[in-house]
Amino acid sequence: MEYPHLLQTAIDTTDCRGLAEFYRELLGARYRPGDEPPADGSADDADWLVLVDDDGTRLLAFQQVERLERTTWPEHDVPMQMHLDLTVPDRAELERHRGRAEGLGATLLLDRTADEGEPLYVLADPSGHPFCIFVG
CATH class of the missing domain: 3.30.720.120 (Signal recognition particle alu RNA binding heterodimer, srp9/1)
Known part of the structure; x- marks a missing residue:
């Protein structure tokens, strides 16, 4: 098939x-x-x-596109609809890439680095699309 x-x-x-x-x-x-x-x-x-x-x-x-309504995640008024998951090898790289992303114009939406099982950050790109960076 x-x-x-x-x-x-x-x-x-x-x-x-x-x-x-x-x-x-x-x-x-x-x-x-x-x-x-x-x-x-x-x-x-x-x-x-x-x-x-x-x-x-x-x-x-x-x-x-002419118009793009930013997601209101984690509220559901305007849903996320799609997001990208990016992985890094360890916590040091997680912190480094969070800093790089913010330096490029991303904004932090959620800090879940206290989760030992899956530490991650959820950020929004400059157009408001969420993406996750986590240790994988």
Whole structure:
């Protein structure tokens, strides 16, 4: 039996380049050829961008939208709908990557590092999408 192949996860944003840059830096990814920012200083009107890993495998795509209502998680007025889980090898790396994420524009939503079984942080990216970083 053949199954569909997951190509990428697409994320809506009101700032396509800005959110792509956030995740490019956070994940150490690069742009798909042709999606790089304009080198000649011309206007960057990208409405769809794709990040890939070093092997060229697609990771995330970003789609420009007019309006995006930020999740109110952990309240349920505006649900999360989707989030990314990122793992690190140990607590020291957990702290390092929380700091990196915040330095790139993320905001802390939940600190669950006291949980010995699964210490984690839930952060929101600059467009408000939650993502988790935990020791895995």
